[in-house]
Amino acid sequence: AQTVTQSQPEMSVQEAETVTLSCTYDTSESNYYLFWYKQPPSRQMILVIRQEAYKQQNATENRFSVNFQKAAKSFSLKISDSQLGDTAMYFCAFFNAGNMLTFGGGTRLMVKP
Amino acid sequence: EPEVTQTPSHQVTQMGQEVILRCVPISNHLYFYWYRQILGQKVEFLVSFYNNEISEKSEIFDDQFSVERPDGSNFTLKIRSTKLEDSAMYFCASSEERLPYNEQFFGPGTRLTVL
Numbered sequence: 001a002q003t004v005t006q007s008q009p010e011m012s013v014q015e016a017e018t019v020t021l022s023c024t025y026d027t028s029e030s031n032y033y034l035f036w037y038k039q040p041p042s043r044q045m046i047l048v049i050r051q052e053a054y055k056q057q058n059a060t061e062n063r064f065s066v067n068f069q070k071a072a073k074s075f076s077l078k079i080s081d082s083q084l085g086d087t088a089m090y091f092c093a094f095f096n097a098g099n100m101l102t103f104g105g106g107t108r109l110m111v112k113p
Numbered sequence: 114e115p116e117v118t119q120t121p122s123h124q125v126t127q128m129g130q131e132v133i134l135r136c137v138p139i140s141n142h143l144y145f146y147w148y149r150q151i152l153g154q155k156v157e158f159l160v161s162f163y164n165n166e167i168s169e170k171s172e173i174f175d176d177q178f179s180v181e182r183p184d185g186s187n188f189t190l191k192i193r194s195t196k197l198e199d200s201a202m203y204f205c206a207s208s209e210e211r212l213p214y215n216e217q218f219f220g221p222g223t224r225l226t227v228l
Binding site: 004045106 | 117
C-alpha cells in the first residue's frame with residue numbers, strides 16, 4: 001500500500017519570502033501522479049499543482065513549484081513570494097491506480113505580515 | 114465558478130442513530146467520491162461512485178455505510194448506526210473524468226460529531 005508522509009505539521013513564513021513544504025511517499029510503482037492541495041480556513045480543498053512521475057521536469061504554476069526527486073521518493077512544494085492568502089493547510093497526495101487519492105497528514109502554513 | 118456543496122456543515126448525532134450527509138456535485142461531473150478526516154489524522158478515501166454504482170471502496174467503507182444518487186443532483190452518504198469513531202470531517206468530491214486526468218473538486222466538508 002502507498003503511504004504519504006508530511007513531516008512538518010506546522011510552518012510559518014514572512015510575507016514575500018519563500019517557503020518549502022516537504023512530502024515523502026512510499027510506493028513500488030514506477031508510474032504515478034503526485035498532487036499538492038491547499039485548504040484555506042473553512043474553505044474547500046483546491047488543487048495547487050500536479051506532477052506526473054514519468055516527467056523529469058518539475059511542475060510549476062506561477063509562484064508554486066515542486067522539487068520532485070523520484071529516486072528519493074520526495075515531492076516538496078516551494079511557494080515563492082508568499083502572500084497572506086497562502087495561509088492554509090497543504091496536503092500532499094498520491095495517485096497510481098483506481099480512482100482515489102492517498103493523502104499525507106497535512107502541513108499548516110501561516111504567512112505572517 | 115461551479116462548486117461542490119455539502120449540507121449540513123455540522124451534524125451532531127447520538128451513537129446508534131442513522132445520519133445522511135448530502136452533497137451536490139458540480140453539474141456536468143460524472144464521478145463522485147467521499148473522503149473523511151478524523152481530527153488530527155489524514156484524509157482517507159472512503160468510496161467512489163460512477164454510473165449509479167460503487168466503483169471503488171476502502172476497507173473503512175463497511176456495511177454500515179452506503180451511498181446513493183437519489184436524483185440528478187444529490188449524492189448522499191448514509192451511516193446506518195453511528196459509532197463514536199465515526200466522528201470526523203466528511204468531504205465529498207466530484208470530477209468530470211477518472212483520475213488522474215481530471216481534477217477532483219472538493220466540497221467544504223460536513224463535520225460529524227457522534228455523542
